[in-house]
Amino acid sequence: MQLVYVGDPGAPGAPATATAFGNHADRLVEVKLWSTAPGAAVTDAVSAVRYAYDDKGRLREVWDPRITPALKTAYDYDPDGRVVQLGSPGELPWKFRYGTGGANSTVGNGDLVDRSSGRLLSVSRASLQPGTLDEVGPDTTSTVVYAVPTTRSAGGPYDLNPAALATWAQTRGPTDATAVFGPEDVPSVTTASATTPGKDGYRAATVHYLDASGREVNTASPAGADAPVAGFIDTSEHDRFGNVVRSLDATNRLLSLGLLPSAATDLAALNLTQADTATRAMALSSLSTYGPEGLDLLRSRGPLLRLAIGNDPNDVRLVHDLSTYVYDEGKPDGAAYHLTTTETEGVLIAGTVPEQLADVVVTKNVYDPIDGKPAREGTSGWVHKQPTQVIVDAGPGGANVTAKVRYDAQGRAVESRKAGSTGTDAGTTLTVYYSAAANAQFPECGGKPGIAGLACRTCSAGPATGQDAGRMATQLPVKTVSYNRYGSIASVTESAAGPVNGASVTQSRTTTTAYDDADRVVSVEIAGTGMSAPALGKTVSTYDPTNGDVVRMSTTKPDGSVSKVEKTFDRLGRMTRYADAAGGVTTSVFDRFGKPTKVSDSIGTTTSFTYDRSIEPRGFVTSVQDSVAGTLSAVYGPDGQLTSQSLPGGCAWTWGTTPTSRRSPARTSGPVTTSSSPRRRWWRTGPGSGSAPRRPHRPRTTPTTGSVD
Structure with missing residues (x-):
């Protein structure tokens, strides 16, 4: 990839003026992709992205020059450089409005770089008259209301003060709240007060509550008139690294507070009737524990529930889903790899000391090379951060079902063994990759620097066994793949030899995909050799020149007839009509x-x-x-x-x-x-x-x- 700036040799375009977009000093003007076309001997560049600016240096248009006519994404700005309109090709634009919102938002009170034109107040887009494709109707506007009070006594929708938070065991509460109203409920203000929208004026809004670190700790969803005053509120608590260590969803919060209509029955079933609300909330929360660096998840515990152990209806107990993780077991040196080596999943029987697990499943990841090479060499999973063996049911007395992978020095899987495979049978898949150097064993995979590193040939390591050799092939199909200059798959050929009417026949199936200059699929065709069945028809995709959507897919059958699927989209990008191939x-x-x-x-x-x-x-x-x-x-x-x-x-x-x-x-x-x-x-x-x-x-x-x- 090459980034071309104004002033670079060969940079396209002319300088921007007051009436025409163009280039601006020091701005990125073009992105070129360097690649090799199939069959070519040299690498050349293709312009893939173009940028145009106004005379103030603001980005105004972005498009792919490989598509004609150009599908441009356009931007409009206010005098302060804020995006006020964003237009996608062929669709109605989005519009953004800014201004004063919240007690600390003062227009002009910024710095030398940004004088501050306020906060985002609303996002709007024109609607369409129902049943029409392009008849514009009134704008639909989503509005942001800042400085929402965190208690109902102060005019907020919900009580999230320390006393209220303590009832569901939340230790760190919000310092700020912002409400987002959808287009069906446009508020009259963008800064809340004690009376507007008022404590009962947020029912249709989603309210986001942030703590002093800017992390979302509570989210209130819209609630109907008959919903409880406590609201539908999710809770998240974080550690000092920003990891979520506790979450309590709205249903479980209301259950812990005894506000669900079935709360008495449910709490009794969970043996929580006599517990205080905070204890209930902790039991009904999901808890996560991280290592001292905040990187490794060590333990994840789900909320309390009644579960039939081992699917036995006569053994129903109170449990928590539990997963624990161990890292870096058997690592080759003193480095911290942060790689999961043992994962234990089960259900924790509530109240047991020491903890008792049931329905336990242990999975182990091994990172040492399966070819016996040293653990720090290029084929090692420790080097590539990927397991070389995954052992399922690895607990005491388990089946130890093991799948294996061998990597090359670039971290690519060159051998994959299914569970039970010997490495020389049909359960093992071998993959050969394209290379710049010649490949003596598979010449078709060598001498291709333009697509080096992509998969070329995939086959099984040995014959299949146990099948009816008189009717079924011994070798599984061999798959070869070719690519275009952008790395998109151009063809896939699968070939195999096997018995047909008592004779060995080699058959192949090739799926060919054609692309336009912008790497969009224009046709797909499937053909075979060595078989009596006719080739399938070519499927051709047609793109709308105004927005780039696929509006037609047509297939020409071997008898010359054409079947097609057609789609119609409106100016908001919604599909309004679908016509299938049967009419x-x-x-x-x-x-x-x-x-x-x-x-x-x-x-x-x-x-x-x-x-x-x-x-x-x-x-x-x-x-x-x-x-x-x-x-x-x-x-x-x-x-x-x-x-x-x-x-x-x-x-x-x-x-x-x-x-x-x-x-x-x-x-x-x-x-x-x-x-x-x-x-x-x-x-x-x-x-x-x-x-x-x-x-x-x-x-x-x-x-x-x-x-x-």
């Missing part, structure tokens, strides 16, 4: 805020989406009206997890949530509730359900299933 057409309509509201197809079916923000201000779909199936509705929990779903025909699903926010299903039956507000409460466990849902807990390896009456 089916699907269209999508978005509201002015960018949410899909209707999807229809050419056979007459439609699906409409409703977003009831009085119930769910986070922008989630609250109901779906399907022209065939009927109406479905959904209710979400504090962390956005689906908690209940009403289905057509009077059926309903409800889910309980484990303390890890994993859903566990419960069976519900009976008609859907038809009260005046059947889904008003965010915590509802299910229409028609008069009791808390069952909470069957499952380990991570068990898929979650459910049933409907």
